[in-house]
Amino acid sequence: MQEMDYKQEARNGVKFRQLYGSIQDVVVPEMNLALTTRKVLIMQWLEGQKLAGVKDLYLVEVGVYCSFNQLLEYGFYHADPHPGNLLRTYDGKLAYLDFGMMGEFKQEYRDGFIEACLHLVNRDYSALAKDFVTLGLIPPTSDKAAVTEALTGVFRDAVAKGVRNVSFGDLLGDLGFTMYKFKFQIPSYFSLVIRSLAVLEGIAIGINPEYKVLGSTYPWIARKVLTDSSPKLKASLRALLYKDGQFRIDRLESLLSESLRAKTERTLIENQNGGTDSKVVIKQILSFTLDDKGAFVREILLEEFSKGMVALGVATLDSVTNTVAATLPFSPSRPSSMTDEDITNLRNLQRLLLLISGLRENENPRMKVNGVRTSNKQMISLNGAPVALQQFEAVQENLPLLSVLPELPQEMQQQLLRLPADFAGKLASRVAARTLKRVFL
Numbered sequence: 001m002q003e004m005d006y007k008q009e010a011r012n013g014v015k016f017r018q019l020y021g022s023i024q025d026v027v028v029p030e031m032n033l034a035l036t037t038r039k040v041l042i043m044q045w046l047e048g049q050k051l052a053g054v055k056d057l058y059l060v061e062v063g064v065y066c067s068f069n070q071l072l073e074y075g076f077y078h079a080d081p082h083p084g085n086l087l088r089t090y091d092g093k094l095a096y097l098d099f100g101m102m103g104e105f106k107q108e109y110r111d112g113f114i115e116a117c118l119h120l121v122n123r124d125y126s127a128l129a130k131d132f133v134t135l136g137l138i139p140p141t142s143d144k145a146a147v148t149e150a151l152t153g154v155f156r157d158a159v160a161k162g163v164r165n166v167s168f169g170d171l172l173g174d175l176g177f178t179m180y181k182f183k184f185q186i187p188s189y190f191s192l193v194i195r196s197l198a199v200l201e202g203i204a205i206g207i208n209p210e211y212k213v214l215g216s217t218y219p220w221i222a223r224k225v226l227t228d229s230s231p232k233l234k235a236s237l238r239a240l241l242y243k244d245g246q247f248r249i250d251r252l253e254s255l256l257s258e259s260l261r262a263k264t265e266r267t268l269i270e271n272q273n274g275g276t277d278s279k280v281v282i283k284q285i286l287s288f289t290l291d292d293k294g295a296f297v298r299e300i301l302l303e304e305f306s307k308g309m310v311a312l313g314v315a316t317l318d319s320v321t322n323t324v325a326a327t328l329p330f331s332p333s334r335p336s337s338m339t340d341e342d343i344t345n346l347r348n349l350q351r352l353l354l355l356i357s358g359l360r361e362n363e364n365p366r367m368k369v370n371g372v373r374t375s376n377k378q379m380i381s382l383n384g385a386p387v388a389l390q391q392f393e394a395v396q397e398n399l400p401l402l403s404v405l406p407e408l409p410q411e412m413q414q415q416l417l418r419l420p421a422d423f424a425g426k427l428a429s430r431v432a433a434r435t436l437k438r439v440f441l
Helices: 006-020 057-074 107-121 125-134 144-160 168-181 188-207 213-227 231-241 249-259 266-270 278-290 292-327 340-356 387-398 401-407 410-440
Strands: 048-050 076-078 086-089 094-096 102-104
Touching: 006 057, 006 076, 057 076, 057 094, 057 107, 057 188, 057 213, 076 188, 102 188, 107 125, 107 144, 107 188, 107 213, 107 231, 125 144, 144 168, 188 213, 213 231, 213 249, 213 292, 231 249, 231 292, 249 292, 249 340, 292 340
Parallel strands: none
Antiparallel strands: 048 086, 076 102, 086 094
16 A cells, blocks of 8 residues: 555655665666655656666676665665566666665664674574574574574575575575474565565576575675674674684685675676686775774784784794704704694784785695695694794795785875884784783793
8 A cells, every 4th residue: 555655655766866876877767756646656767678688797786786785784675676677778777666665674683684694604503593583583482402403404505505606595495394393483574675685586597597696795795794883793793703712714714705706897797707816806905904994804903913923923933942952962852832822823824914915725835735734733843843934934925915005096005004003003012912921821
């Protein structure tokens, strides 16, 4: 019945245009509120072809990005994006029509949805069960252990393929039996969200049978988690990156890697299967870390760099001591003073430097000894010197940062020049504090 009121539809259209009309290559028709009545809607005339009838992967990606903004940035979304309501205009833009059915996604649910995606991709099914309670999908009195076990069975195989291969439709189908068993509730807001995403994936599959809407949306989710100022999402990010106080750098690598796939420019999307130049990756990572929105992640990086620097100092001391001892007659061998935690911190430092240089650990052959990845014990000593220290030196070969700096925008270059003093000061302070604590202990 609400869709029958054209004054309300016109107001919806005005709001939708204000929020999303400025997105690159998105067109939202203007509404003439003065001439619109409850039974007559007056709006801008648009011409084009149905999106489902043209093979334009770029506009599908634009639609995914626009849907991300609707669902997770502002919470005001088009709840009826069927093929007739999405047009490819004759100048190659994506036009939205029909604003009679709109949905509101509250902030608490938006954060809960983002957390659920994070926990699903990272296979944290216990946390996912709690997310389902937050989203109102299962009662708070449900047996969380049983739900966790059921979700593990439902999602394990699907997620094992990697986030880029997870089908939104398949996930819903696999969840069917579990929904009945644990008396899932489907809140009205969630049914509209599900419909919106399912319809979008259906249109995309018509263009590319291998398309996965979750795989295309996740890069934007990853970027939002890394940059959002929401205390709840910051807490979620820290919980994701740390377990029992241990830094899980593989998850930071994954988030940064996925966030770099978030693209809206036509040339980047059309060429994304051709690989990414390391300079482009470096510039994107620097742009992210230097931006004000990257402050929280910078703080985490600062903490992990300080741990790594202390471990590097210990490894260097071991190396010098062993070298001197080797020149002395009858000098007893000295056991390494590096702990497992030191070795882990030093390996994390190596991987952080490789990450900033646009590489991942598995792309650097010198992170292995004789073709085999080294364990903590193997990193203690090789040919009389710490393997960790030898491998750390190899990182310098893969830091083409200086060649990228002149290509950064001038404002970013100035910010980069100011950053070292502040970063170095904080880093030196933390390294000194950790070193003193270690000496006294």
